[in-house]
Amino acid sequence: FSVAISALFAKLWRINRIILASVTMRRVKVRVQDVAMPLVVLLVVNITVLLCWTLIDPLVYKRFEIDDASWNTYGRCVGSSNVSNTFLIILSVLNLVMLFLALFQAWKARKISDEFSETKIVGGALYGWLQLLIVGVPVALLISEDDTTARYFLFVALIFLVSMSMLLIIFVPLIVQTKRAQKKRNRRSSQESEGASAYYGQERESTAGRVPVVSALSTVQEESAAIPSV
Template sequence: NITWKTVLNRKFIYADGTSNPPDNLPPIKIVSNYTTEVVITLTLCGITLILSIGCTVWTYIYRKTKVVRASQPFFLYMLCIGTALKGASLTPLSLEAFHLGQGILNGTCISYPWLTSLGSFIEYSALFSKTMRVYKLMVAGGRFRRAVVRPLDVMRPFFALISIALILLITWTVVSPAVFAKSPGSSVDQFGRVNSYHYKCSWKDDEKKTIYTTLFYVDTVYPLVALLILAYYAYRTRNVSTEYNESTWIGLIIYIHLQYALFDIIISVFETNWFGASILGSSFIRSFDCLTTLFLIFVPKMIALRNEKKEKLERETKKKERLERLRRFDALKKEQEDEAAGIARGPNTPLVLETQVQDELLTEENNGQSDDDEGYGIKITKPLDLNEEIEVSLSEVLSENELLRESINSKRPAIVNASSLYEEVN
């Protein structure tokens, strides 16, 4: 009996006794099952872009509120643009897994560092500008000097970082652009033909390998240097208390970004032959980097805005309740005056009341004005007897007035004199 025996590390021998494949062999089926990696990458890209656009729209809608104005909408827009560019860089990264034309794949290799670098520097520039603004105010305060920090003053680091990044990227693209390259893998089909490849962006000519490698490492390390400078100024301003604790959140973002940057350098320098691992590693680092920035910057502001709206609604509700109590008191007073007008003067003439409502209560605006400026008093002009119904009504009103007066913390104590029972002194 004749049996087939597998021989390792030997070429396939065809019917003609040679290892040359005939022309009628079936086409090679390339094994490149990166569907899972591509789906995860595009999902993370979509989430990052949607959140970046959503935060941009939220900033525009609430740009006139106190919370957003305190954080300067222009810098919030910069953060959203930076995270959107970094999230968009995942798209060319996922296209490298498809069998597209060589020109398209070369374009993905060139566009990836452009989107990543510009997105990172725009994001870091926004954080750096906000940190430098606090730092300059802290230095001026330490010298007991008054300082005005304009947006243009803190935008200089942005222009410096972006200019250096553009010079680096343009030089890299012109002198030694990246090209999409593939190398044979270890998998073969039944005829001994290679059916798997390893993909990566590499240099085009061996003569420019040194230039390409140098520019690649500079582009990889430069964002880390900018992040370290940002971390230094954030550390200097760590004890400065800012509105809505923005400095605390920026410091936490910088700390997390430093860890992401170190992992990114490890993935970039120590290349792996598993293309799927490189895609997943870069995708998770880029997306989590962006999501960390968006959540730590915008979620506290959304919570603060919601709390301010709630407090404003409570103030308006309390004001309406006070005005309603005053309206009821005035209505009762008018009813007593109408009854008194129909009764002849005598020993049983009803008690006449006069109320005084300060203008501050009626003209109070919804700007957080305290209750200290509100008050009213009751003046008794004639101590005459009342009938039972009026006495009960007056007793209820006086009790309600006393409770309201006790709930208002007056700035000055009430003064009692002969002409008034109690009267608030402004």
């Protein structure tokens, strides 16, 4: 999630910077380091928080009884104190802030034409993620921890929808646009070849029509030269 969010943010930020510079007639240079910096910063922060979490309050796998039935249990990883909840909140806030920054960049790029970038497609994927989080997180908090089947189904569905929404919303329109552009190029090249063949055909016809005239003129010149002068 962090890698995808930072990559989309960097893409939108680069597009907005280039378009804004073109509007204000300023020359701007976007380097690879500038685009990769959001990804590096977010990854370093996430890894640092996870490392501190692992060192301070590592998660331990435990099994819990359901309705005080020793034969009916479920297992999950938990921390020994509330420190784990604190680190979880920190990670959530960091990634949500990055998500909102990416949404802001998508909102700024909403008027850019699709011919120059796919900002609308990326913005649609980001807004889809926001909707999934708005719906999924409250439902996850309302489901009891003992209802393991419902919680498992909800988490699996959220992970699947977040992943597939990025793949389907972003890559399917790009594939369709690529095929349409290829068809347009093929149609244009075929029209140009047909026009060129028609042009050369007309040239050959006009050349063939001029040959008898030239030969007739040469014949007349030869006959006039053969007549003796008086």
